Structure formats: structure tokens, C-alpha cells
Amino acid sequence: MQFAPDEASEEPRTRKRALGIEDSRFVGQSVERVEDAALLSGRGRYIDDLGHKPGTLHAAILRSPHAHADILGIDAEAARALPGVVAVLTGHDLADVAGPLVPALRAAVDARAIAVDRVRYVGEPVAVVVAQDRYLAEDGCDLIEVEYRVRPAVVDPLAALAAEAPVLHEGVGRNLVSDRTFRYGDPEAAFAQAPHTLSVTVRYPRNTGSPMETYGVVAEYDPSDDSYDLLANFQGPFSIHAVVARALKVPGNRLRLRTPPDSGGSFGVKQGVAPYAVLICAAARKVGRPVKWIEDRMEHLAASVSATNRVTTLTAAFDGEGRITALDWDQVEDCGATLRAPEPATLYRMHGNMTGAYAIRHLRIRNRVVVTNKTPTGLVRGFGGPQVYYPLERLVHRIAFALNLDPLDVIRRNLIPSDAFPYRTATGALYDSGDYRRALDEAVRDGGLDALRRRRAEARAEGRLYGIGFTAAVEPSVSNMGYITTVLTAAERAKAGPKNGAQATATVTLDPVGSVTVQVASVPQGQGHRTVLAQVVADVFGIPLDQVRVTVDLDTAKDAWSIASGNYSSRFAAAVAGVAHQAATRLRDRLALVAAAQLNVRAEDLVFAGGRVASRTNPDAALPFARVAATSHWSPGLVPDEVGAVIRETAFWTPPELIAPDEGDAINSSLCHGFIFDFCGVEVDRETGKLVIDRYVSMHDCGRILHPGMVEGQVRGGFAQALGAAVYEELAYGEDGAFLSGTLADYLLPTATEIPDLDVLHLESPSPFTPLGAKGVGEGNCMSTPVCLANAVADALGLEAIDLPLTPAKLAALAARGEEPAPPQGRAAQAAIRPGDRTLRGTGEARVAATPEAVWAMLLDPAVLTSVIPGAHGVRKLSDTHFRADVTLGVGPVKGRYKADITLSDLDPPRAATLSGAVTGALGNGGGSGRITLAPDGRGGTRIGYAYEASVGGKVAAVGGRLLDGAARVIIGGFFSALARRAGGGEARPGLLRRLLVRLGFSA
């Protein structure tokens, strides 16, 4: 990676000067990153690598195995008695010091960091165990017994809207927490006049960013001044610092947030540290010692943060050439169990660009937000973009097919014209710059679309399933702090006061030997901010890169920051690098005055280059940069009075374009708008349903590129995450709210062997609104790629509708021609299973030697039940038909102790009874019921028939349906087989269990 001095012709140099940099040696070059040597040598300083104060305790969190339940009691006596455990803290114990986290929307939702009396999603914190080390804290969790009363759960956002749906928050009274309708232009007229209309309905699933480093918090409370010291790998402060301080009931200056120097990735997700910051701060206060918590991967997958799932119906009005005149959006956003700040931001982040890259002037939008029994949602790379572009770009493809047009022509026809920038969209965004048609044409040419079309024709001629998909998308960056207030009505906004802007800040400091330190509140999560800031500032001062040192670990007690500070909405290159440039430029201009006084030249004639401050006209009139920079330290007397001390400069910058939503709900939701045009060719393997990406081309216009290597890295990284979201990943829930993707063997992230070649192209349309002309680039492919792949798959398979993820099983079913071969004669087909239905069903029959009356007596006898409930350690009889037992259940090595509750009902002696049971334990919970029928077999014995339904939740469900659903079946089957064995008078022979299970349909 060479970075030779830029000795290019005068023309680009002039252009760069216009953008504010005199001598651009580093900006625009792929210099090696200053971060890397330490990270490659094991010298990173991530949160769990930092030493902590002696006496620091370690926390583990006991979490709900239920999607929806009342907490009837928590027995932590045994855990508290365990040597090494210092405290067990429940929601009630912490309620006085940890209040709710206020959402962006005034709604009576319970948004606490830990459950009080009620759990609403699997993984919700129920108790915190604080102990000498993490191992002991987990031992403590195992010893806590929580009694739950399970409530019905709702996981589907549309089902949550139904009148009869279980309500999550009684204070709201229903699951719909926001319902707003917007109207821009004259959509009714446009629809009335349009020759054609078409709708798509999309169910966008849940996924998450899965950074390799999980959450971490170290907190300490100082009672002498009622303050918290919080170290967290949080990506803020941004608006959430205020939310956390308020939850902890202290003013902002009593919540000192520090972030570690390095972060193991975020992709938005580390925003979700906030409730845990509250929880661990509160725990630290209660135990009077510092407390550290490092989240583990199972906690992270179950309960950190998810992108929203959304059900969207999008309708377009269009003419015979595919020109779209109006859109009608109906979005139902699922934010999970509560609205966690800043939600429902996901739904409103894109509000200014709901028309994407297209010149569409008439819109109607209905936005509804619902709560369901799933993990609360929050920031995930792409934030609201994938959920919008999926229906929009599917619809554009559908229009093309409906009119028998090429989708590329329909896209091109609708693009915002090149001469229209800056372009105000119908919903209020001001698109800063771009040349969409040129980007599209260059991508088609340089990306080889013609060749791809030939490949499709050849493949199809051979009967293969090959398709091509396109996407055009506008990538917003640098969020307006006011966009989320679009969820409020104009009247509500007027009452609350306007919110707007996007304050960015940077501090540049000169030390006594003339080296330069830059401090920003951008809280990087691996993106290389230190390198880019060093490039920018070194160029401003004309000094070598290594003379600039950048610190990015934040301390809200000491550093400059604002409510917009943090790592989100791709704001770094556009806003933070720009404000660093401003701070450095201000210092430079004042240094020029210092040097001018000493050199006796005009400051305007001085140029900062090559480590010197020299006269443009007389090169002999020069001083070393370090000398000039150190002047205010060593010789303030040499500094002209009117200049003041030239040591440190803190700049703040907020773009004037980011104004609050207007009366008509028009909102410029983001400052910058990059453009993406993607296309791809894919093949679906007929035999396996596997998706093979033949070629993927991604054209980006992200304005001025500050570091090509990093832009490339952002695009490739975003693409890989998008591929995961499109094909491999899903945070899956059962209908009962059981969480099913609890390990990285269930939540599948793409690896090196899954990533296809990616052809990345660029066009640069500098933003006129940012100091350096740069725009964000990191999120675009998360928005464009899922739908581009889906469009290609739809083309390959001739589909009208397809939802993510594009799993092989789904594609194979869609590609299948004809019915499945029937089972052989005399063998019943398996009952079709409804998607999401996780009920285990079984039926069976056994013959035993005892009479029905004798078997009946056994069923009502605790001693018999003790012997037939697998692993029972004694049964307590609460009534004639109600029993409790401690049981040990296990299959192979997977063993756990459970509490079982068994009831007999619908008694029809001695012919039939219904046996219901529920087991709960550390490994999870199960429940079910079986109808047992007894009939004389005509030979003095009894024919026992049984049919049962059961379901399993908690850890057992989360760590792998693949492994453990089967195990659960064996456990449940064990009960029935034991009953049969017992009723048979102990004549069970080895292998009976297995044969019974075979009969029950468990195995071949």
C-alpha cells in the first residue's frame, strides 16, 4: 500500500483545496491502519481485556424461559447460601434504584431492565447473581427457583393486533402502541387516475448484527456523591446516555460513561447494552462494590437486540410504461416485548426516503407499531432500510413483469433525474447529490450485465433455474436527531419542542513538542476512525501521519460530546471526519498567525506542507511545524495577543439542512444520501434448493472517498451481513414464543466458504452538505442485497412472492415440480405441520396383562406415578388428581432436575383420563397433556391407547431444535412407556422402551 505524495496535476489539487485540504497526501489513500499493529499482536484493549479494580464482583443473569408469564415467586435461598455468591438481586430488589428506560414514544409500556412480576420474552432478565467469579455466579443462577404462571403468548405482529390477542402491557390496553397516517402530494387522485395498480405483501423476518464481541459492562456506584462510573462497550453516549441516567435517577453528570479503546464490532447492536448498563449499575449500587458483567453468546442471541420484523403491504399506481405515480405504504412494525429507546426509530429512520431512488410525488403511509412476546428491537446495521427496500424493489420487479418490461428499464424510467439535485422528496428528504442514471449505466457496462444475461439464457436453455435481480437504493446517513419525532403528531411535537440537527464534535490538541492529538466522541466499533482522522488532520497540518495520534475511548466526564455523539447512522466520514477537519483547520489558521508574526509574512501566504510552515512566495521563510505548534506552550509571549493560546480546539458542527419535521410531517431524516445500484445472477439447484450466486455487482456512490480500502471493507462487510440476513440467519420463534436460534449452530452466520465474489464499483458525487464531501457507506448493502437476491430468485423460479430467508428447504419446495411422491401403500403420510407450530404429537398403543380396573387404580396411585414419571424422586399428592414431583430427566448426557406438576382430569373410570403435566427446570420447561384410554383386550388384559401433545421451551428449545427436540420427544415418550411397563406388571423387557418409541413414531 504505497502512499506517495500527491504530485498529481493542478486540477485535482484545486478540487481538493476547494474541499478544504491544501496538500492531500493521505486523504483518499488506502494507508495502512494505525489500529492494526496492536490488534494483530494480541494487544487490543477490548472491555474484557482491561484490568479492573480489586474486589470487583462478577454478575450472571438468570433469564426467563417463558415468552409470557407472571412471576409468582423467586426462591433464591440456596443461591444466596452458596459460598462465593455475594448477592441475588431480583427486579423487586432493584426497583428503587433502577427505573424504566423511557422510549421515544409516550406509551405506558413497561420498559425496565429487569422483570418485575411479569416476563414478556424468552431471555428477559429475572435475577442477577453477583459472585466472586463468573463460574460461581452461574452456579448461583442454577440454584434459583422461579415459579411462573404461564400466559398465552403472541409472536406474530398481525395476530398481536387482533382483538382477542393476549395484551402485553395492560397500561396500553392493546398491543398497538402507535398508529399514524401520513399523506404527501395527492395520492388519492394519483391512484384514481392510474391505469394500473399492484400490491406486494412482505413479511420481513428478524435478524441481528452478531458482533463477535458480546456486551460488557463494569459499573461502580459512589454513594458519597450519588454517582455512577460506568465502563461499557456501548456505542454512544448519544440519546441513550440521557435515558440511562434517567433510569438510574441521577443527573447526566452523575453518570460517567467510559468506553474501552477497542470494540469488537457493533453494527448497531451495542446500542442494546443500555438496559444492561442500568441493570449492572443498579446491582453495583446494591452490593456496594464494582460489578462486571460480560454477556455470553447464548444471552446475546436470545436477548441482546434484534432488527424489527415487519409486515408491509405496498401498493403502487403506475402507467403502462411502468412509471410509478404514487405509493401506498402500510407498515406494521414489530418492536418485540417493549419499546426500548430509541424505538420505534427503525420505522421512521427512512421516512424521508420512502420513495427510494425514484421521483414519486404522491404517497400515503400508514405506520403501526405493535409489541409481541419477542426480544425488544433496536439498532442493527441498515436500520429500517432492508424493511423498506425489500417491498419497494420487489414491487418494481413485479411491475416490470406485469407489464412485460425489463426491470432495468422500469428502474431507469423512475430514477430521479441527474439534474434534479439537491432533490426534495415527497416526504421531505433533501437528497444532497448524485447521478443515478450514470451510476446505473456504468454498473451495467462495467459490471458485465450483458454477459450475465447470456449466461441466464444458456442456463435456461439447459433447463437450469437461473435468474437476474436488480436493486436501486438510496442509502441515508447522518441521522437528523429530529426524525424520530415524526412518530408524534404535529401538535405533540409542538408541545415537546422541536428536535433537529446532528451535532458532531472533535478536539485537536497540540502538545509542547508539537505533536498532535485528536479526540472524538465517535466511539468506533472497528471501522478505523483513528486512521482516517489521522489522515485528515495530518493533511491539514501538512505533517507525517505518525505525528498525529488519535484517541477514541470516550469519557463523558471529560470529553466533548453531544446527544448526537456515537457510532450510528454511518455518520463518521460525513460528520465526524468533517468536524475534525474543521477543528484542525481552525488551529492551523491561528498557527498561521503565530508563524506569520515570527516570519514577518502574511498569514494567507503561508502553506502547511512537508512538516513545515512556509511562505508560498518565499520558501526560505519557513519554520518547522513542531516549533510553531509548540509556541503557545513554551513562548506564549511570541503569540500575538489577538490570537490567544493556540493549544487546543474543540469544534462542533451540525448541518443546517437537518431541521425538525414540519406541520405536514415532511422530514429531512438524514443529511446524506448515497446511491447503490446492485445486480446479480443466481442459480437455484433443483436437487437441493441451494442458492448459488454466480455474480454480484454493487455500484456505490458514497460521495468523496476518504480511504478506499476502508470503503471497500465497509461494502464487503455489509454485503456479507446482508447475505447472511438473506439466506442463512433468522432469529426464529415458535408460535408459543419459544426462542429457537440460541446458538451459533442455529443462528447461522456466513463463513468464508459461503461468500461469493463481489464486484464493487464506485462513482463519486461529493456531498455539498458535508465538510469533506463524504457520505456514509457502511449500511447500503444491508439495504440493497437481500432484495436483490430475492429478485433474482423470483426471476429464476418465476415467483410472484418470496420472503426471506432464502433457505434451501424453501427454495427446493418452490422449485419442485408436482406433488411429493406418496408414501407406499398402507402407510399414512405424516400430518402436515403448520410453520411455527412446535407441538410434539404422538400416539401409541400398548397391551398389558392387567385389567382396565387395575390400570386405572395405578393411574391414581402416587406410588405408581412415582415409578412411571421418569426419574421421579417421590411424588407429593396435593389432591386425588393433582400431584407434584421432583424429577431428573435425561437423554444421553443431557440431564437436568425439574419440578413436575401433574393433574388428572376428564376422568371416565375405568375407561379414559386426561393426564396433564408441566415440568420446569434450569434446562427449560415442557408441558403437555395426553388422553389415555383403557379397553379390555378380551384376554383379561388391557389395551392402553394414548395420544399426547406437548411443547418444550427455554434453553432446551434455544440450543438446537436439531439436537434437542428429538431428545424432548424421548423424555416425554419415556413417561408413556413407563406407564405401559408398570401396567404390564413389571414385565417390561430390555428394548421395550425403544420398541415403544418406534411405535410412537419417534424413530425408524
Added chain:
Amino acid sequence: MPRLDAVRRHEIVFSLNGAPARVEVEPRTLLTDALRHGLGMTGTHVGCEHGVCGACTVAIDGEPARACLTLAVAVEGCEVRTVEALAPEPGRLGVLQAAFRRHHALQCGFCTAGILMSLDAYLRCRPHATRAELTEVIGGHLCRCTGYAPIIAAAVEAAAVLRGESIEETPSHA
């Protein structure tokens, strides 16, 4: 050997990056925790603790191993190598590390140590590894930042340099 009692700590002795190391652990202590919190070798990271992500990969007796799936007591007498041993001297990078930096093969850097250790172990036994083989080795790790392409490019280039071949000076992001 005597049975190690679950509730006591036991001293284990092994070779860590060429030097003798001693650390007291419980039988259940994972090697990740022994290295990081017992010995202060925090370069080995913990990503999933169930053997999937590969962030904690170290070399045990020259072979790659998930430290999170290894009990510390099981490395008694073994040779363990971690990322801290890769650089030839402080302030310099080894061939593989330098190739990673050249190719922007890391962003947040959290997964990087594990990938370096896998590739280092692999290339020591198989200097002629092909791109496909190296991709499979990297396929045993999760990286959420880079999209893998620059990691593969860095591995291929490092293999060539280690074989003594001259490399083409191509920009890594081409």
C-alpha cells in the same frame, strides 16, 4: 494421576509461547479463562464459548484448537501458542500479520487472533496450501466485519511470501 477435586484449585504447568507457564485452575476452568484472566494473555478472545466462532483458537502442540472447548487442566505439559507469540519481536509484525494489515483483513480485530493462529498452524505444516484450502481454514472462523475476501487475499499472499515467492504489488481492494 490423582483425581483433581472439583472445588479446589490445582496448579498446571505447560509451555506458553516457548516459556514455562504455571497457573492455578479449577478442573472446570476453560483454557480461554486460564490464559486471559489467569495469565493475562488477553490476545485470545472469547466469542461464543461453544466452539463455533473460532475467536479463541490457539495452537496446542502445533495444532489449532478452540481454547473454549479445552479444559485448562488438559494442557498440562503441552506446548501452547497464542497470538502474542506471532510477532518476531515487539514493534514488528510477522509475515502473516503484515499481510493482514496490508490487505485490510481486519476491522474490529476481535476475531483476528483466532484466524491468525489457525493459518499459522496450517501454513507451518502445509506451506503449499491452495486458496481453496486456505478458504476452508478461514471457514472455521466467523468474522462479521470484513466479508472475508481480504482475509483470504492476505492468507494467500502470506503463504507465497513464506514460500519465498515474490508477490505482486496489487492493491488489496482491487
Added chain:
Amino acid sequence: MKPARFDYLRAASLDEALAAIARHGDEARIVAGGQSLVPMLNMRLTKPGLLVDVMRIETLRTPRRENGALVVPAGTRQAILLDRPHVADELPLLAAALPFVGHVQTRARGTLCGSVAHADPSAEIPLCLVALEGEVHLRSAKRARRVRADDFFVGMMVTDRAHDELVEAIGLPLRAPGTGYAFAEVGRRHGDFAIVACAAVVDGRRMRLAVGGVADRPTARDWPLLDGTALDDALNALAWDLGAGEDIHATARYRRDLVRRLGRRVLEQAAEEARRCQG
């Protein structure tokens, strides 16, 4: 995700290991490579009282040829076997399947016997053992016995092993003359557990197909040499008999489809190879 407490014994000899598991029964667990057991320990799905580490037992380290089989003892790591010279000649089916077992990093630690003892129904090594009609060599302090692979695997992570027994070795029949072998699997990603894995063994008289990932254990079927619709019917019957389930990765229908399709593919490949070597 930290294990619950357990005692630990690094057995220096087979006798020491067998004595420990005889004494502690179901409370004891054998650990070899740890690639299946330790994740379960970390998740606290299993909480043994004692772990008996058999990896330092010299006599359990090296595979040996014996009566037409390769006997692979408890301490042999998967990577060692894959690197064995001529493994593709000795055990073509295993050589084809082993690269699908986890990743380089887990094969470097994981053992063949560990995978067999763990008895995951999707795992490749148990599937090959069943397809090849291999044996599991079990030993306790009192006795040694050999169990046919078909009888060893009982269900999901459940085997015929008694609590006081160690899977001392597995016996994998060596390539037989005039016999063809083929393996194929479909997983979500490379290195994942298979959604469906198929292993075929075909000679001049008979074809055998073993299927993993569908039933609760690897399951094999023998047929005379079939082709055409007779083969379709046989595969269809097998697909339905296996009682495929649904999970977040695949539907039951998809699994049945893969049994029919992959099954046919590997049987045809193996038959072709058998014809070739019969020449």
C-alpha cells in the same frame, strides 16, 4: 457459559479409566477431544460429577489394521486419520466424509470414537460406521464386547454403551474388492451438521444406503441391485419410513426429498464405481 463443577481424572492407562467409570457409573463422562462434550458442559446441558480424560492413554492412540478392518482407538483424532497415507484407498467412504466433519480446527481435536459415543443422528462418522457395517469395541473393567454399529446407535445421543463401558475403538471394514462407495450431504453451510447425509456401499450383489440427519440415529437399508422405478420406490419407502421432522433449518418434506435425491445419487455413484473396479 461456564461449566458446572466436576472432578477431573487424566487417566494414564486404560485400566485407570475403566476403574473410574466402573466406580462412578452414570456420574462419570469420558472426554477425549471434547468437541461435542465441552459445548454441552459450557451450556450446562450436562453436569457430570467426574470427567475421565483418555487422551493421554498411549495404547489408545494409534489405528491398526486387524481382520480386514481399520481399528481406530478412542484417542485417534479425526485429523490424524484424514492425514493417514492411503486413507482414500483403505477407507474411501470415510475419506470422502471426514472433510465434512466440522472444520479443520475441530478435526484437529475431535476423535472418531468421541463422535460415535456422542451419537448425534446428523454426524458423519456414525453414518459411515453404519454404512460400512462396522463395529464398536466396548470395554469395561469386567469385560470387552463388540457391537454392530446398527445395534449400537439407539436414538438421539443414546447408545447401547453401558455406564461402565468405554468406546475403546471402532472397527471400520476396509475397502472390499469390487465394491463402490459414495458419500454426499446437504447442510446449510460448509462444516455444519448435515440436514441429510447419505452413504452408499454397492457391490455385485447388493446395495446398501445409510442415511443420517433424518431419523433419530443413522439408519441403513439393504436392497438387491435396483434401478429405475424399483429404486425410486425403494428410496421413497425409506424416505417415509425415517419419520423426518421439522426444525428451523428444514422441513420434513425437504428431508424426504433429499433422501430420495441424494440417496439415488450416491447409490448410482457407488454402483458405477463398483462396476469400474469389477472391470
